[in-house]
Amino acid sequence: MASTVVVMTNHAIHAEGLTKRFGETLALDGVDLSVPHGTVLGVLGPNGAGKTTAVRILATLLQPDAGSATVAGHDVLREPDAVRRAIGLTGQYAAVDEQLTGRENLVLVGRLLDLTRAAAARRAEELLEQFGLTEAADRRTRTYSGGMRRRLDLAASLVGRPEVIYLDEPTTGLDPSKREDMWDVVRELTLQGTTVLLTTQYLEEADALADAISVFDRGRVIAHGTPDELKAIVGGRTLRVRPADPVDLADVTALLARVVGREPEVLKGHASVPVEDSAALAAVVAGLDARGIDVTELALELPDLDEVFFTLTGRNESHEMENVR
Amino acid sequence: MSNTLAPRPVPGTVDADRVTWWPWLRHALVLSGRSVTKMMRHPEQFFDVTLQPALFLVIFVYVLGGAISGNTHDYLQFVLPGIMIQTVLFSTVSIGVNLSTDIKEGVFDRFRSLPIPRSAPLVGATIAECLRYGITIVVSLAMGVLMGFRTSTSPVSVLLGMLMVLAFAWCLCWVSIWLGMIVREAGSVQGLGFLALFPLTFGSSMFASADTMPGWLQTWVKINPVTHLTDAVRGLLTGGPVAEDATIAALTSAVILAVFAPLAVRAYRRKA
Numbered sequence: 001m002a003s004t005v006v007v008m009t010n011h012a013i014h015a016e017g018l019t020k021r022f023g024e025t026l027a028l029d030g031v032d033l034s035v036p037h038g039t040v041l042g043v044l045g046p047n048g049a050g051k052t053t054a055v056r057i058l059a060t061l062l063q064p065d066a067g068s069a070t071v072a073g074h075d076v077l078r079e080p081d082a083v084r085r086a087i088g089l090t091g092q093y094a095a096v097d098e099q100l101t102g103r104e105n106l107v108l109v110g111r112l113l114d115l116t117r118a119a120a121a122r123r124a125e126e127l128l129e130q131f132g133l134t135e136a137a138d139r140r141t142r143t144y145s146g147g148m149r150r151r152l153d154l155a156a157s158l159v160g161r162p163e164v165i166y167l168d169e170p171t172t173g174l175d176p177s178k179r180e181d182m183w184d185v186v187r188e189l190t191l192q193g194t195t196v197l198l199t200t201q202y203l204e205e206a207d208a209l210a211d212a213i214s215v216f217d218r219g220r221v222i223a224h225g226t227p228d229e230l231k232a233i234v235g236g237r238t239l240r241v242r243p244a245d246p247v248d249l250a251d252v253t254a255l256l257a258r259v260v261g262r263e264p265e266v267l268k269g270h271a272s273v274p275v276e277d278s279a280a281l282a283a284v285v286a287g288l289d290a291r292g293i294d295v296t297e298l299a300l301e302l303p304d305l306d307e308v309f310f311t312l313t314g315r316n317e318s319h320e321m322e323n324v325r
Numbered sequence: 326m327s328n329t330l331a332p333r334p335v336p337g338t339v340d341a342d343r344v345t346w347w348p349w350l351r352h353a354l355v356l357s358g359r360s361v362t363k364m365m366r367h368p369e370q371f372f373d374v375t376l377q378p379a380l381f382l383v384i385f386v387y388v389l390g391g392a393i394s395g396n397t398h399d400y401l402q403f404v405l406p407g408i409m410i411q412t413v414l415f416s417t418v419s420i421g422v423n424l425s426t427d428i429k430e431g432v433f434d435r436f437r438s439l440p441i442p443r444s445a446p447l448v449g450a451t452i453a454e455c456l457r458y459g460i461t462i463v464v465s466l467a468m469g470v471l472m473g474f475r476t477s478t479s480p481v482s483v484l485l486g487m488l489m490v491l492a493f494a495w496c497l498c499w500v501s502i503w504l505g506m507i508v509r510e511a512g513s514v515q516g517l518g519f520l521a522l523f524p525l526t527f528g529s530s531m532f533a534s535a536d537t538m539p540g541w542l543q544t545w546v547k548i549n550p551v552t553h554l555t556d557a558v559r560g561l562l563t564g565g566p567v568a569e570d571a572t573i574a575a576l577t578s579a580v581i582l583a584v585f586a587p588l589a590v591r592a593y594r595r596k597a
């Protein structure tokens with residue numbers, strides 16, 4: 001028991017050797033995870049990597065074939081109710097009742113968490129406000145947009161003020177401004193000391209939110225580290241500039257080459273070059289300004305998942321394009 | 326409980342905000358509230374329980390009643406308890422279909438991640454069913470009264486008769502739930518349920534007294550629990566012996582419950 005105590009005090013989530021098989025598919029193949037209290041773990045992986053399976057096991061929705069996990073100090077297999085009391089789950093697909101209103105959904109969850117009628121109503125009101133759903137509160141969620149439904153789903157998982165929260169691809173399918181909103185919510189949660197496990201297919205998102213990143217591939221953790229460590233492995237950012245007028249492209253290319261000291265790649269009306277730090281961005285902006293060149297795109301980008309996977313696995317097809325569900 | 330694990334103190338949440346009595350039953354009751362709300366949002370499902378007894382009463386009383394009993398009023402007095410029971414029994418079929426589609430809804434992932442018993446939504450749904458059966462029973466009786474049906478016993482006795490029908494239907498609804506959980510296609514539960522209910526209802530003393538039937542059929546009618554239920558309820562509504570039939574009906578429904586409720590809960594927990 002002594003080792004469990006250590007785990008309890010140090011880690012909000014601790015999993016060892018999680019294995020899960022669905023028929024022929026080995027969805028998880030010995031996954032280890034550790035998330036210290038109050039931190040964010042980003043689980044990064046392509047379709048079918050096993051992210052959702054891991055989340056469902058840690059949320060007691062599925063039982064692993066092998067391995068063990070504790071969440072908030074409780075064993076997921078032996079004390080599922082204690083785990084459920086400590087967690088909030090925002091799954092990949094919104095877990096809300098389509099025929100109830102937004103408010104009714106939140107009150108229902110509050111009542112099932114043993115809040116009194118009045119307390120459940122108060123908590124629902126608070127969350128509706130916090131997630132900008134006050135106006136839609138008394139409409140059936142069937143009429144909600146995808147983004148609203150996701151926000152309601154997240155609100156529902158926060159009713160009990162859980163100490164650990166799982167967010168399974170919280171921004172997939174959201175437009176960029178809604179994605180920023182979701183990021184703000186996650187940051188707010190961590191400020192309050194909540195431990196977050198977040199799955200995503202975007203390195204950029206994991207980089208923006210996570211204290212540590214675990215990269216999943218075919219049911220295994222193939223890399224783990226801080227965002228900086230990971231970026232050091234997979235290569236830094238790429239600076240991309242697209243001039244408003246294509247005739248300026250040669251000038252832009254020359255400018256980038258001089259500032260960065262590397263030959264940019266020119267493709268379809270834009271020039272891009274790998275950069276070590278964001279100081280290059282300022283120099284490029286100043287240079288463009290001095291030459292009076294208008295740009296339609298100026299971006300500092302992280303490699304996308306395909307590139308990350310190519311670097312980590314040497315395989316070209318990170319996306320198996322599996323149809324889940 | 327160790328201190329490091331205690332949930333963070335939360336402003337606005339005090340112990341007085343938490344209810345602790347009988348969590349198991351309370352969770353089921355809260356979830357029955359969800360089922361009732363959904364029921365009320367689909368009032369069309371009350372059309373059939375309203376129209377069906379009305380239609381059957383018209384057909385049986387006005388079309389056949391004269392031929393069977395010599396005059397329509399006598400037949401109405403005879404057949405009303407039967408039509409009430411038939412309507413309620415047929416309405417037990419839908420819970421199996423509804424639950425098996427309900428557990429595929431996204432919200433069940435929410436229920437699974439909450440600290441409530443896995444069967445709470447199931448128990449909640451059966452509690453809500455009681456309301457539906459109650460409405461069905463009252464509507465059937467009211468239709469009869471509108472057409473001239475009169476009880477000839479005490480109000481307590483009438484109420485007992487209605488409760489008996491409700492209890493029998495509630496026990497039977499576990500068969501429907503079990504079917505809904507083990508049958509692959511939810512739609513086929515409807516077909517199966519109706520198929521089983523035809524011999525149970527028409528092959529009983531609901532529409533005609535058993536004495537008029539051929540021997541082989543009498544044998545079935547006499548062992549059919551629905552016959553005993555019908556005769557007991559008839560006694561409770563319009564007078565006559567009750568005790569023996571009521572006992573047999575109560576025992577049968579208890580057996581149905583004892584067999585099918587565990588089966589249904591087990592199948593449900595495996596699926597939900």
Ligand SMILES: Nc1ncnc2c1ncn2[C@@H]1O[C@H](COP(=O)(O)OP(=O)(O)OP(=O)(O)O)[C@@H](O)[C@H]1O
Nearest residue numbers: 022025027046047048049050051052053054322324
């Ligand atoms: N219930 C199930 N039955 C059969 N196979 C399943 C089931 N759930 C998951 N799988 C399979 O397990 C593997 C891992 O799936 P999982 O949903 O965990 O991946 P994921 O990383 O969440 O993918 P995505 O990014 O598409 O959500 C996939 O090959 C998937 O097809």
Ligand SMILES: [Mg+2]
Nearest residue numbers: 051052053092
């Ligand atoms: Mg997934």
